[in-house]
Amino acid sequence: MNLINVENITKAYTERKLFEHASFSLQEGEKVGVIGINGTGKTTLLKMLAGQEEPDEGTITMANHVVIRYLPQHPEFDPSMASLECVLAGNVSDENRWTIESDAKAMMTRLGIKDFNQPAGELSGGERKRLALISVLLSPADILLLDEPTNHLDNEMADWLEDYLKKRKGALIMVTHDRYFLDSVTNRIVEIDKGSIYSYQTNYSGFLELKAQREEMEAASERKRQSILRVELEWIRRGARARPTKQKAHIQRYEELRDRQAPVQDTKVELSSIATRLGKTTVELEHVCKSYGERKLIDDFSYIFLKGDRVGIIGLNGCGKSTLMKIIVGMIPPDSGQVIVGQTVKMGYYAQEIASQKPEDGSQAGDIDLSYMNPEQRVIDYVKDTAEYIRTADGLISASAMLERFLFPPEKQYSPIGKLSGGEKKRLNLLRVLAGSPNFLALDEITNDLDIATLAILEDYLDRYEGIVVAISHDRYFLDRTMKCIFAFEEGGKLRQYEGGYTDYANRKAAEEEAKQETKSESRIKTNAPASEKGQRTRGPQKLKFTYKEQKDYETIEGDIAVLEEKIAALEKDIEASAHDFVKLNQLMAEKEELEAVLDEKMERWMYLEELAAKIAAQ
Numbered sequence: 001m002n003l004i005n006v007e008n009i010t011k012a013y014t015e016r017k018l019f020e021h022a023s024f025s026l027q028e029g030e031k032v033g034v035i036g037i038n039g040t041g042k043t044t045l046l047k048m049l050a051g052q053e054e055p056d057e058g059t060i061t062m063a064n065h066v067v068i069r070y071l072p073q074h075p076e077f078d079p080s081m082a083s084l085e086c087v088l089a090g091n092v093s094d095e096n097r098w099t100i101e102s103d104a105k106a107m108m109t110r111l112g113i114k115d116f117n118q119p120a121g122e123l124s125g126g127e128r129k130r131l132a133l134i135s136v137l138l139s140p141a142d143i144l145l146l147d148e149p150t151n152h153l154d155n156e157m158a159d160w161l162e163d164y165l166k167k168r169k170g171a172l173i174m175v176t177h178d179r180y181f182l183d184s185v186t187n188r189i190v191e192i193d194k195g196s197i198y199s200y201q202t203n204y205s206g207f208l209e210l211k212a213q214r215e216e217m218e219a220a221s222e223r224k225r226q227s228i229l230r231v232e233l234e235w236i237r238r239g240a241r242a243r244p245t246k247q248k249a250h251i252q253r254y255e256e257l258r259d260r261q262a263p264v265q266d267t268k269v270e271l272s273s274i275a276t277r278l279g280k281t282t283v284e285l286e287h288v289c290k291s292y293g294e295r296k297l298i299d300d301f302s303y304i305f306l307k308g309d310r311v312g313i314i315g316l317n318g319c320g321k322s323t324l325m326k327i328i329v330g331m332i333p334p335d336s337g338q339v340i341v342g343q344t345v346k347m348g349y350y351a352q353e354i355a356s357q358k359p360e361d362g363s364q365a366g367d368i369d370l371s372y373m374n375p376e377q378r379v380i381d382y383v384k385d386t387a388e389y390i391r392t393a394d395g396l397i398s399a400s401a402m403l404e405r406f407l408f409p410p411e412k413q414y415s416p417i418g419k420l421s422g423g424e425k426k427r428l429n430l431l432r433v434l435a436g437s438p439n440f441l442a443l444d445e446i447t448n449d450l451d452i453a454t455l456a457i458l459e460d461y462l463d464r465y466e467g468i469v470v471a472i473s474h475d476r477y478f479l480d481r482t483m484k485c486i487f488a489f490e491e492g493g494k495l496r497q498y499e500g501g502y503t504d505y506a507n508r509k510a511a512e513e514e515a516k517q518e519t520k521s522e523s524r525i526k527t528n529a530p531a532s533e534k535g536q537r538t539r540g541p542q543k544l545k546f547t548y549k550e551q552k553d554y555e556t557i558e559g560d561i562a563v564l565e566e567k568i569a570a571l572e573k574d575i576e577a578s579a580h581d582f583v584k585l586n587q588l589m590a591e592k593e594e595l596e597a598v599l600d601e602k603m604e605r606w607m608y609l610e611e612l613a614a615k616i617a618a619q
Contacts, residue, residue, distance in 0.1 A: 001028045003066055003143060003171055004049060006197075009058030011044060018044055020195035021058070026143070029585060031165070031172040033182040033204065036192035038423030038451045042175045043073055045192065046145045049173065069141040073148050073175075073422070075132035079121025083113055086120050087135045100138060107134045111157055112317045125353070126152030126317065137164065146174035150181055151448050154317045155474055155502070169589060177452050179204050179477040275439040275467040278307055281342030282468060283328060283440060288337035289493075290323055297323050298334070299493035305440075309468045312479045312502065315489025321472045322352060322444055324495075328470065329442045348438025350430060352445040352472070373425060375418030379408060382417060382428065386435045399435070406431045423449045430458075439467035447475035476502045521611050545616060546609075554609045557602060564599045568592060 006024040010017070018041030026032065034042050047053040048060060050070035062068075077086045087104045088097075105116060111130045113123075120128060129152045136144060150158050158181065165172060165185045173190075176182060182189070182204035189200045189207035198214070200207045283305045290298040297320030305311070313321050326332045327339060329349045373382065383399040390402045397405075403413050406427055412420075420428065426449045433441070447455060459481045462469055473479055479486065480501035487495045488505060498505040546554060571592045578584045 001063065002026070003028060003063045005059075005061045006049075007059050007061070009048070009055035009060065011041065011048070011053075011055050017195055019055070019192075019197070022192075022195065022197040024190065024197045024199070026171055026173065028171060029169070030188050031186045032174070032188045032190050033186035034173060034175045034190050034192065035177075035182070035204075035207075035452055037453050038427070038449075039421060040192045040194075042192055043147055045197075046070065046147050046173065046175060047072075050145050066142045067140065068143045068145060069136045069139045070145040071132055071136045071147055071149060073151075074125070075128055077120035077128060077131065079119060081120050082117045083108065083120060083123065083127075083131055084116040086131050087138065089135070091135065091138050104134060104138055107137065110160060111153070130157075133161075141170060143171045143173065144168075146172070146176075148175055148177075148449070150176055150178045150474070152317070153474060155314055155476065156316065158474055158476075169586065177447065177450065177455060178475055179452065275465060276346045276437045277344060278439040278467060279342050279344035281340070282307065282345060283342070284340040285328070286338050286340070288324075288327060288334040288339065290320065290327060290332075290334050291493075296493040298327070298495070300337070301493075301495050302337075303487075303497075305468050305470070307468065308466075309470075310462070310482055310484040311468075311470045312483035312486045313470065313472045313489075314474070314479070314486060314502070314505070319489040320493065321489065325349075325442050325444050325470065325472055345440050346436065346438045348433040348436055348441045350433050350441070350443045350446050352448070373417050373429070376416055378414050379403065379417060379420070379428060380413040383432055383435055386432050387437075390435045391437050402431065402435065423451065426450055427454065441465070441467060441469045441471075443469065443471040443473075445472055445474070447473050447478045518611070521608060546612065550609060550612065553605065554613065557606050557609065561599065561602050561606060564595055564602065568595050568599065571595070 002025055004024075004026040006022070008021045008023055009019050010021060011019045016039075024045075034045065036042050044053060047070075048055055050068060052070070081089075084101070084104060087108065088100060091100055091104075108114070108116065108131075111134060113127060113130060120131070123131070133146075133149055136146070149161060153161060158178070162181055162184050172185075174185075184203075186203050187201070189202060189204060191198045191200070191207070191211065198211075200210045202210060285301060285303050288298055288301045289296070301324070313324065315321050323332070327334050329347045330339065330341065331349075380399055380403060383403060387399065389396040389398055392402075400410070400413060404410070408424075408428070417425065417428070426446075430446070430450075446458070450458070455475075455478065459478065462482045469482070471478075471483065480503050483501050485500065486498040486502060486505040488498060490496055498508055571588055575585060575588045575592065578588060
């Protein structure tokens, strides 16, 4: 069933045209990821689908009785309203209040909001975003429109949301730059590119392959057009001398080929700067501790950063990641311990939040705190405050030329910062960080609000960067792609080091959890042993052995598991074939969930029996 149909829409802001005769549709059960470079209209598309904006031309048609819930990029709440009431607003009736309130509190706790009565005005932007996300997820809806749902979620929260959206049966359209999230959740990618909408029936990995094919076909068509043009032009030149009247159709063919628009190449950010030379002493942290009140964020942390280090910092929201980063760059002092910074170290700090108001005390910790942007200041002056000329691999480049490399054309360079979009401000902040030629990059959530194309260029830049990089990020792909070790915040402000990227860390944690489960299983074997055997063991050591039922289960359980897995695989094929039959799809999904529950029980029983069999064999 077609839920949304967008036909030939055009949308422009002043001289900037976002969409030109673009079309799009959404079917039941589709989970769509919307991607494109910053400023192409991703958020505008969601707003139009949510009814908050209208296209200049074209139509947007919804199926009858379709319920849509929209998560904006920057949600707003009444500052005096309690957090719980913000979530419940629009979701509660007298009949369902108890159930909804219970679910709301569970989700709030899961997403790190534990004070249900705290006024919304006291919450951070990230906490308000999570409140809005919970409110949307609690609402019965046929279609969810989510604008950057993973921003401000830590890794565990993102994993939970990923699992939640994968299991949810309704349709979904979301804008996100989290590439692992796109790969796992979506079954269709929609790309907004130069005013057009391109659709790919695949996840993000498949999209990369299909887009490369599309661009190659466009390039091949252009090469063919240019080849024909050369032949046609030669014919016209010869024909002009040979006879005064040329074939009209031939000339029209030449003119049509000549006037056909060639494929437009994407303009990309060019990251190019040279790090200042780094001496022998870099940055050393010795027994650093930091607390706020009775809450200990960092407990006795020591580390010496080495040349070429790529360190990712992860942990739950509020655990102290940004506090540690600010201690490293010298913005705040530790309670105890010390930070030794070498004389040749030049910090480049990319702040998570861009402030539009200057700190009341006027301090900016030297040239480190780049989080303040004066909305009245011109873009070019903001960069010139750091450097008139930037040292790059191509030599010294003026601030204006560097801005053009960062996709700020001359007319935008003399506009006030306040007129930039959120993504453009982040890009400008990154430029100012690099303009100082730092040899120690401290990046706090740099992956938020940067589009995928810019992230890929940043990752390539970090490959070539000769200095030290420390990054806080919840983007698992970015951490895997760029980091060599992970520091994870654990209980009590302790940090633990894991070699490799995020996946290496996750695998290590999973292995440790599995080892814990094995220890528990050994205890369970003793607990599950028949009472008669327990009695015999109290009288003296007796050999372990299967009970009659355990022996029967052990002989048949692998066959039972194989049959269940075959049934689930067959159901998955039926589900894929029934993607457009909503009623049948629901039935098949319910049947699959039942079989998976049975399979989980069988697998747990099999693990217990295998462990017991191994112990019996070892006697």
